[in-house]
Amino acid sequence: MSEIENKAENGSTESAGECTTGDTKDDKGLGLGVIFFIVAFIVCFLSGTLLFPKLLYSKKEQPFNFDHELHVGEAGDCDACHSLRDDGSFTGIPKLETCLDCHSEEPMGETDDEAIFTQEYVVKEKEVPWLVYSRQPDCVYFSHAAHLLGKDEMDCASCHGPIGESTSSRPYEENRLTGYSRDIWGKNIFGIKKNSWDSMKMDDCAECHKEKNDQKGYCFQCHK
Amino acid sequence: MKQENTKTHKFGMVIDLDKCTGCGSCMVSCMSENNVPFKDDESDKKKSITWMRVYKLTNGKSFPDTEMVYLPRPCQHCAGKGGHGHSPCVSVCPATATDYGYDTGIVSQIYTRCFGCRYCMGACPYHARYFNWWDPKWPEGMEKYLSPSVSPRMRGVVEKCSFCYHRYQAARDIAYSQGDKNEIPEENYQTACTTACPAGAIVFGDLNNPEHKVHKIVNPDPHPDTFNKHVVGKSRNPNVFRLLERLGTNPKVYYLSEREWVRKAGDNYREGEWDKIKNHYGATSTHG
């Protein structure tokens, strides 16, 4: 192949002299080409795998750290704060009002986070601008009631993972292109998932629906 | 087919044209419920997005024998030939941006999936689909009234009536939270046009549920029509008709009128055809 290539090159090169001399000596250039190939491959593969995600996602810190484990211990299970309303709609991240069921203007603990919470939000009566890891695009309709109370009565961890065991808030990573949270695609940039909560894309919904209902479902089941 | 809601619904509507006053409440209720935008000039009706549109029909007679009737036209949610879910629009969509919900009989439209080829608009015999030629724009501050239940659309996609599907979703949430997973009371799922109509001309419900008012009025024939096997669910009420019924699109929107000329206006009949059909279905005229 290289010979054909070389011939072709000879034929098409304007400054034929230099190339011809190199050509006649040996095949060192090919070896160099392979090395260059390998180096470039490795560099690009690694940057596509390691550097690219860093560029693609911007990291944002939560307003302050939230200790889920502590709250689960003190207040109870997930539904102590993240509950269904009477009409079956989901409250999501609780409003300040819910926090004030237990908290007050007096800090309950000694952490800096508690101090930020009371000073910046409780005293000023401002809602905490939490960044929601699992926020889906606007076109998605998701009924927590259907999944929690439906025939399969799923638990929170199936989709959200063991977040209740976390003691601090990890940074929120936003996709610079789409504006959505990294949790939707999942942490793994290859899109490989090990746990059911590793990613939250449409295919993940469809996979489970297919398994439980024999079919992926109709568009309007999950869209609005 | 296993469904979370084991009962298969077939949501439909019957509109009493003798009661309709053409007031336009249904149109505005639909627009404000579904985040439909508006432009400074909406008089070019081909470019004016109205999921629910009220048409005016006349009997074509000259003064003083003229008669007039208004006909509200939402998406007809066709079940397609034989009622198998091959609605005209669904069959042609290359992007699967619209599908037929076999659990509800509702034809969906997913804006983020649509890429704006507008085949569906060409396929729809009822002009029920609209294209967004422009991005929606609201006067300053007015975006605050937008509803989170319905996604606002962007330029370049097709939109249409969804039978207020988000109200079905909300009704199901209520059912789940109250423990009746399969029971959605008739009054819990009503479209925005139905509840707004001050004349009570629109009746909405499950055509499969004999308890529902819509079923009682329409009384759909469970067998295919003897004239045309593609037509299913034909009403056994002689005053009820569907638009272009003989096409076999099998819409789930029915119309009711005591006036024969109105019923006749629901399709294009050649000379003599109407009398044959009229007699076949036993329609009796009170208005001539």
Added chain:
Amino acid sequence: MKVDRRSFLGLGLGAVAGVTVSPMMLKLTDDSSILSQTTKLWPWALDHPPLDGESTYESSVCSLCPGACGISVRKIDNRPIKIEGLDDYPVNDGGACLHGIAGLQYLYDPARVKTPLKRNGDGFEEISWDDAIAIVSGKLGDIRKSGAPEKLACIIDKDQGSVSGLFKRLLETFGSPNFYTMPSLESNLELTAEALHGEGMTIGFDLANADLVLSFGAGLIEGWGSPVACFKANASRKERHAKLYQIEPRLSNTAANADKWIPVKPGTEADLALGICAVMLKNNLFKGSATSAFTGGFNKLAAQVQQDYSPVKTAEITGVKAADIEKLATKFAKAKMPLAVFGKGRGDGAQSLKEMAAVQLLNCMVGNLNKKGGTFVMPKAEYLEFPESSLDGIAQKGMLKEKTGKYVNQLFEKVNQTSKPVIEALFVYNANPCYNMHKPKTVKQAFEKIPFIVSFSSFLDETAMEADIILPSHTFLERFEDVATGAGLAKSVVGLTKPMLDPIFDTRHPGDSVISIAKALESGVAQNFEWETYEECLEGVTAGIWDSLSEDGFALLSEEAPSTAAMVNVSYLAAGPATVKAQGDYKLTLIPIDNMRLISAGYSASPFAIKTVADTVLKGKDILVEINPLTANGLKEGGYATLATPIGTARVRIHLNEGIMPGVIGMVEGLGHTFDNIFVSNKGVNVNDLIGPVIESGSGLDAAFGIKAKLS
């Protein structure tokens, strides 16, 4: 080492292979497809996708029109997102009209006045509330000092409710009798009641129970009275086996929905009513027990009517066949619960007292007064208890002066006639006379002659644009108010409008504006306004019904037919008032058309409502007028034409309609606004610009049902 082409090739291929095998390509493909779907490419929405939250419903009362329907406002985390009709509310029970449903658009209307304004040359400058109140009270103080307090006038939409009561009280304690209301169905009902049944009365129509409704052009589904209540009553006809006969020159929605449409020449409804009356007299089809109690010369009237309105003569005048008139009279008189309804179109605007009284006479003759399914003659709903006002010397003197004109049209006439200013200052609230009175040009002329005009409008409409000071009011979604449903309903209901959100601009409650103006005046006036806020005043003056207002959202004052018999005095009709004729000599007659999707009184229809208007009414910026093909005379569908009347000309397009009487031109009311709102303004023509007032002798009302016109 030598780097040659091959090395570069290796480098390039390696890079491509590396990137391809890495997840980058797949991820970027996926992301860019999502990007193409998301609202991120959509400039306005990036920061504001509609936020989800807790969904709640709050009830209130709509006060956009006199119908006063109960509404239910859906809110997400306290943000109003949708208005719907309120179930079980005694007026509308669940239904709503398109204007009410679109109510949220008025909150963010581009023409809203966001802060007090003061005239500055041709435009306005923003001022503070304190400055604005100081300017107004200063000017008012000067007028009082000059000893002519009657030179303060006030024009308001209605003489009902506590806000109107506060304006009236301010004028009274200031010393001016010049308090005016815009012509409305309520005012017309009261005038008719006054002519036939005595002062302080009004008339309600039991449409929901009558079994034969004979409507003399009343647009029962065009927005007449309380629109949704009328829609409901009309829709229930089918189940009740009741009939509706509609008498008017055009196949309106009401006529199309009716059991029978009886086309009549424009402006001859009164003659037809008297013609029917004559047949009833001739054939002894009236209730003798009822007519025997009539006062004011019934025998004289009977003789006169039979002489002037024989079926043949009536047929000649009205264009309805003599035989049909006889049949109609027989059907009406023999019905179990017959009911004749007056008030052409929406019943507001120009009306003839002769016509209204003649139609009401039919009700009197079949004896349906104060009976189920008939007309209820009842005292005006009085539920407000303002504390006794105390007038100082200046006020007492001023209140003894005569009103400048009986009705608002006469006020403008007087202002225009005299060279010295008869009115020094004018308050305008909830009224847009510079748009919706006939020949608004002369209204504007009058406005120019009034040195100081204060508008309390929420919107910079045609009238507010003529003002010197604008004290912007909250919209109905931002305030408390008691709203009485009058408007021809058989029942009498007062509802409570409640704020659905905090005011979004620097506006105030009109009641609060009046109270602060009064408090800034000398003690003779100020002492009559002891309330700190309007809310305090509201609770005080509605004390009798406040409990049910605040708990149920409404108070039902009366529902059943009044138990007392109504007095009937026919002297007005017996005097033989003349029928009003259309102005001009042209061959055709231009009449205004009421269209449910537009608003003719008050501000304007919303962008949503305008969107629903048919392209046979409005096309681009052109208005279409309706004519019968027989009248077309070469004019083509959609073609342009010049419409000329003695008052003005307009460029219009033609819509051929078989459903309009030959010789009549129909033009929709509610278009042709000129204020700053691209969604509703500068579209079509204001029909009032083409019609001039015709004063009915005897009543003094502007009774111009139309005007003579030509099309070329």
